[in-house]
Amino acid sequence: MSRTLRATLEDGRTIEYLAEVAGEGSMKTVHFTPDRASVVCFFKEKSATHDPERRRRLQAIVGRYNPTVDPATGAYWRELFCWPTGVVTRPELGVVAPAYAANFFFGSGAFAGKEKQASWFIRPKLRRLIPAEERGSFLSYLQISILVARAVRRMHAAGLAHSDLSNRNVLLDPRGGRAAIIDIDSLVVPQTFPPDVLGTPGYIAPEVLATQHLPVGDARRVLPSRTTDQHALPVLIYEYLLGRHPLRGPRVNSTVSAEEDERLSMGEKSLWIEDPVDHGNRLRGDFVPCTALGPLLAPLFERAFVQGLRAPAQRPGADEWERALVQTTDLLMRCGGAGCAHQWFVYDGSTAPRCPACGWTFRGTLPLLNFYREARPGQYVSERHRLVVRQDQHLYRWHVYSNHFAGENADRTPLGYFTRHEGEWLLVNQNAASMQVVGGDPVLPGTPVVLRDGMQIRLSRETGGRLAVVQMLRV
Amino acid sequence: MEVISFQRGQRGPLPLSPDAETGVLDLQVLLRPGRIRSDIDVCCLCLGADGRLGDDRYLVFYNQRCSPEGAVQLQAISSPAQGAHLQVELAKLPAMIERVVVTASIDGAETMQELEHGRLVLSPRGGERCVVHEFHGGEFSGEQALILGELYRRGGGWRFRAVSQGFAGGLPKLLEHFGAEVRDDSVRASSPAAPPPSSAAPPSSTPVVVAEHGETALQRLVDQAAPGSVLHLPRNEYPGPVRVEKPLMIEGNGSTLWSRGGPVLHVRAAGVRLRSLGIEVTGSDDRNDADVALSIAPGCVPELHAVQVRGRVVGLEKETGEWALPGGLSLGTLAPRRRSEYRLALRVPVECRLTSSVSGVRLAPETLRAGENEVTLTVEGVSADTLIAGEIVLHSPHLQRTIGLTGSTVGGEGAALVRGALLWRPPG
Numbered sequence: 088m089s090r091t092l093r094a095t096l097e098d099g100r101t102i103e104y105l106a107e108v109a110g111e112g113s114m115k116t117v118h119f120t121p122d123r124a125s126v127v128c129f130f131k132e133k134s135a136t137h138d139p140e141r142r143r144r145l146q147a148i149v150g151r152y153n154p155t156v157d158p159a160t161g162a163y164w165r166e167l168f169c170w171p172t173g174v175v176t177r178p179e180l181g182v183v184a185p186a187y188a189a190n191f192f193f194g195s196g197a198f199a200g201k202e203k204q205a206s207w208f209i210r211p212k213l214r215r216l217i218p219a220e221e222r223g224s225f226l227s228y229l230q231i232s233i234l235v236a237r238a239v240r241r242m243h244a245a246g247l248a249h250s251d252l253s254n255r256n257v258l259l260d261p262r263g264g265r266a267a268i269i270d271i272d273s274l275v276v277p278q279t280f281p282p283d284v285l286g287t288p289g290y291i292a293p294e295v296l297a298t299q300h301l302p303v304g305d306a307r308r309v310l311p312s313r314t315t316d317q318h319a320l321p322v323l324i325y326e327y328l329l330g331r332h333p334l335r336g337p338r339v340n341s342t343v344s345a346e347e348d349e350r351l352s353m354g355e356k357s358l359w360i361e362d363p364v365d366h367g368n369r370l371r372g373d374f375v376p377c378t379a380l381g382p383l384l385a386p387l388f389e390r391a392f393v394q395g396l397r398a399p400a401q402r403p404g405a406d407e408w409e410r411a412l413v414q415t416t417d418l419l420m421r422c423g424g425a426g427c428a429h430q431w432f433v434y435d436g437s438t439a440p441r442c443p444a445c446g447w448t449f450r451g452t453l454p455l456l457n458f459y460r461e462a463r464p465g466q467y468v469s470e471r472h473r474l475v476v477r478q479d480q481h482l483y484r485w486h487v488y489s490n491h492f493a494g495e496n497a498d499r500t501p502l503g504y505f506t507r508h509e510g511e512w513l514l515v516n517q518n519a520a521s522m523q524v525v526g527g528d529p530v531l532p533g534t535p536v537v538l539r540d541g542m543q544i545r546l547s548r549e550t551g552g553r554l555a556v557v558q559m560l561r562v
Numbered sequence: 563m564e565v566i567s568f569q570r571g572q573r574g575p576l577p578l579s580p581d582a583e584t585g586v587l588d589l590q591v592l593l594r595p596g597r598i599r600s601d602i603d604v605c606c607l608c609l610g611a612d613g614r615l616g617d618d619r620y621l622v623f624y625n626q627r628c629s630p631e632g633a634v635q636l637q638a639i640s641s642p643a644q645g646a647h648l649q650v651e652l653a654k655l656p657a658m659i660e661r662v663v664v665t666a667s668i669d670g671a672e673t674m675q676e677l678e679h680g681r682l683v684l685s686p687r688g689g690e691r692c693v694v695h696e697f698h699g700g701e702f703s704g705e706q707a708l709i710l711g712e713l714y715r716r717g718g719g720w721r722f723r724a725v726s727q728g729f730a731g732g733l734p735k736l737l738e739h740f741g742a743e744v745r746d747d748s749v750r751a752s753s754p755a756a757p758p759p760s761s762a763a764p765p766s767s768t769p770v771v772v773a774e775h776g777e778t779a780l781q782r783l784v785d786q787a788a789p790g791s792v793l794h795l796p797r798n799e800y801p802g803p804v805r806v807e808k809p810l811m812i813e814g815n816g817s818t819l820w821s822r823g824g825p826v827l828h829v830r831a832a833g834v835r836l837r838s839l840g841i842e843v844t845g846s847d848d849r850n851d852a853d854v855a856l857s858i859a860p861g862c863v864p865e866l867h868a869v870q871v872r873g874r875v876v877g878l879e880k881e882t883g884e885w886a887l888p889g890g891l892s893l894g895t896l897a898p899r900r901r902s903e904y905r906l907a908l909r910v911p912v913e914c915r916l917t918s919s920v921s922g923v924r925l926a927p928e929t930l931r932a933g934e935n936e937v938t939l940t941v942e943g944v945s946a947d948t949l950i951a952g953e954i955v956l957h958s959p960h961l962q963r964t965i966g967l968t969g970s971t972v973g974g975e976g977a978a979l980v981r982g983a984l985l986w987r988p989p990g
Contacts, residue, residue: 111630113630198618198737198741201618206625206626207625210625212601212603212624212669213625215669215734216733216734216737345637459949462945462948463921463922464919464920464921464952465918465919465920465921465922465923465950465951465952465953465967466920466921466922466944466945466948466949466950467948467949467950467951468945468947468948468949469947520797520798520799521799521818525951525966525968526890526892526966526968527890528844529799529818529820529842529844531799531801531820531844532798532799543949543951543968545951549816554949554951556949
């Protein structure tokens with residue numbers, strides 16, 4: 088049994104921890120508490136103990152910027168962030184944080200007991216090294232992307248920047264579709280607490296890399312901020328959904344050294360591998376383009392990796408990513424290809440839906456609900472968004488009402504569902520008020536309506552109620 | 563440079579100058595793939611005294627190209643041969659690392675037997691001697707991975723052994739050998755994570771509790787309410803029929819009371835007040851009163867405010883009589899942003915006021931007299947690609963009745979302007 092030591096927290100409390108070092112990062116050593124429910128982390132740099140700025144930063148992060156203590160929403164954020172719960176002052180400066188949940192450790196395989204750092208899951212080649220049941224499906228990574236975007240959106244809304252978003256600071260649980268952001272203690276409060284680190288290679292924004300050689304006080308030097316988080320976030324999402332880095336392609340930018348090539352390729356010479364104009368860094372051979380992710384995500388990637396590489400202000404915000412990812416779930420189709428690792432794909436609006444991962448082609452009738460919102464009383468305009476109907480697909484409040492969004496506080500009570508019955512597709516109204524077929528009868532709770540091509544359904548006559556136009560795509 | 567050749571299994575001291583162990587060792591793995599089309603990945607595992615990978619940060623490979631302290635760094639080579647260049651600083655390796663093992667594995671279905679030729683070259687940077695170990699596919703059979711060579715501590719220093727040992731199963735088997743067990747990848751994956759919608763629910767009946775004797779929940783509420791009280795309904799849709807046989811106010815809050823066959827609501831007592839409520843007959847059968855939405859017993863006329871009916875009304879003097887109204891009106895495809903005019907005729911038994919819930923739709927006259935009325939419906943200012951879905955509402959002294967209104971400007975850029983087209987007229 089490891090020896091037990093005692094640390095003192097800032098509020099005077101003491102906490103026991105095991106002397107044995109459980110883990111070590113670049114900046115901290117990690118010790119479990121005897122019950123293994125928490126970890127006590129000490130900064131390796133001894134001068135940190137006497138650094139008042141660092142201590143104030145930790146106090147701010149543990150205190151007023153901490154979303155996990157909110158009585159209403161704290162529980163949700165505690166699952167998404169490994170947020171420090173206390174500042175340690177003796178024997179060294181450090182933090183107390185919750186231990187990672189069990190689902191973020193490999194349960195079996197070569198890395199049993201190891202943390203499920205995102206880096207293990209991001210490429211098909213790597214996924215083959217981990218047990219099949221841990222790998223997840225395309226849907227898992229879409230869910231994970233939503234959670235990561237939501238976490239970043241929440242940080243940014245609170246005035247914080249992560250500053251070191253990378254796959255080393257995100258734990259994934261593809262089996263459960265969960266994610267957790269770690270290393271929260273180095274969050275940046277713009278204009279208050281500057282960044283500790285520039286970031287992790289591959290995720291550092293080009294403008295940070297391009298100016299890192301300048302002195303710290305130089306006004307031209309760009310430091311990590313929310314804007315640079317807005318570069319790292321789409322890099323992560325791109326990796327999760329497409330299994331490759333958006334900027335690492337065949338182009339060689341320097342033959343002096345690998346480090347110089349990396350610095351230029353991720354910095355001033357960065358070029359998206361799918362750049363629509365400059366194909367100099369384009370992947371060779373066939374690859375699944377980002378357009379396969381649907382009409383909502385592809386434009387955001389283009390903004391992030393074409394305009395956004397040189398003009399940071401053009402990068403989509405985390406809220407835009409969250410919204411587009413959530414709405415992309417409405418476009419999911421289940422792949423019928425035997426053994427397809429992805430199991431799901433995004434309907435791209437074509438007349439011949441096809442899984443980009445395995446090539447399986449859909450055959451049959453595909454019901455689509457094209458959404459219209461009430462722009463003026465009684466006048467509905469297209470939202471350029473649709474719901475792909477599948478067996479047992481549910482209709483939720485955010486489908487029925489254009490003024491509802493599937494955020495963390497959304498009411499997830501199903502209002503209806505779709506089912507195929509005797510060769511017909513039905514929408515069954517479970518609990519939607521005042522649903523009606525336009526020019527037809529009300530669709531009362533507990534009753535179904537048969538979907539017909541061209542049918543218009545007012546999903547609700549209440550404020551924000553959408554109108555859906557049914558399209559039966561026959562493939 | 564002097565070349566020292568190591569055969570398979572041969573071990574010996576590193577051919578280093580006296581200060582080499584504090585300097586940098588260059589390890590090159592050069593592979594001519596032959597018939598192997600897949601990638602061949604070179605990995606370096608830094609193992610503890612137990613021969614195991616105790617810390618996965620010391621697995622240096624394509625996804626993790628550097629050990630934590632930078633003692634081992636990897637750079638892949640892809641042209642003209644496959645392989646990797648490893649840089650090893652022995653002095654930087656922590657004491658817990660006893661062995662540094664270099665491996666190669668095929669990321670595909672081929673085997674090492676198809677490898678044309680391979681070479682492992684070890685040289686101190688800036689040195690004058692190097693160790694070379696060569697191998698070729700003919701030495702192997704069905705293996706997909708190889709342990710090429712290893713550096714190991716001995717007697718206070720480091721030595722090298724040329725291994726060239728094959729492993730079937732590729733990198734996972736290698737990791738199993740040096741780490742924990744690897745599960746059989748042929749085990750079926752567990753069910754995928756459920757999509758955001760919850761898992762399938764069986765078809766459900768209406769979410770209303772049916773009390774004994776076939777009464778609906780709303781009927782039970784009405785029966786339980788004290789005479790003269792106010793029954794507030796959460797906004798919802800409530801199946802009927804419902805009988806009110808006591809003084810009672812029902813505040814509907816925009817709720818709808820419905821039934822497939824009427825009468826949907828019977829008022830059988832004086833002192834009843836109905837407010838903000840819709841009453842609808844949704845179907846019909848052969849019974850005489852099947853199309854009755856609201857039935858009022860003699861002497862029991864309720865006070866009505868913002869009550870909308872769809873169906874006949876019985877027992878309300880001014881509301882009885884003929885209501886010749888269309889169930890719905892379709893304007894078809896309209897030219898966007900232009901003015902379109904239509905005509906329709908409505909027959910009503912009592913004076914009514916006309917309104918429309920659709921922006922841009924105007925009705926003239928706004929007040930109908932009892933009898934048949936000619937109405938002009940004008941639509942103006944509807945943008946392109948817009949669907950119209952709303953109602954025309956007739957406000958009689960006691961009740962509201964609606965006529966559904968639909969139309970579209972989608973694809974209407976070339977639509978002819980409508981001037982006075984007849985939409986509907988009472989039959990006969």
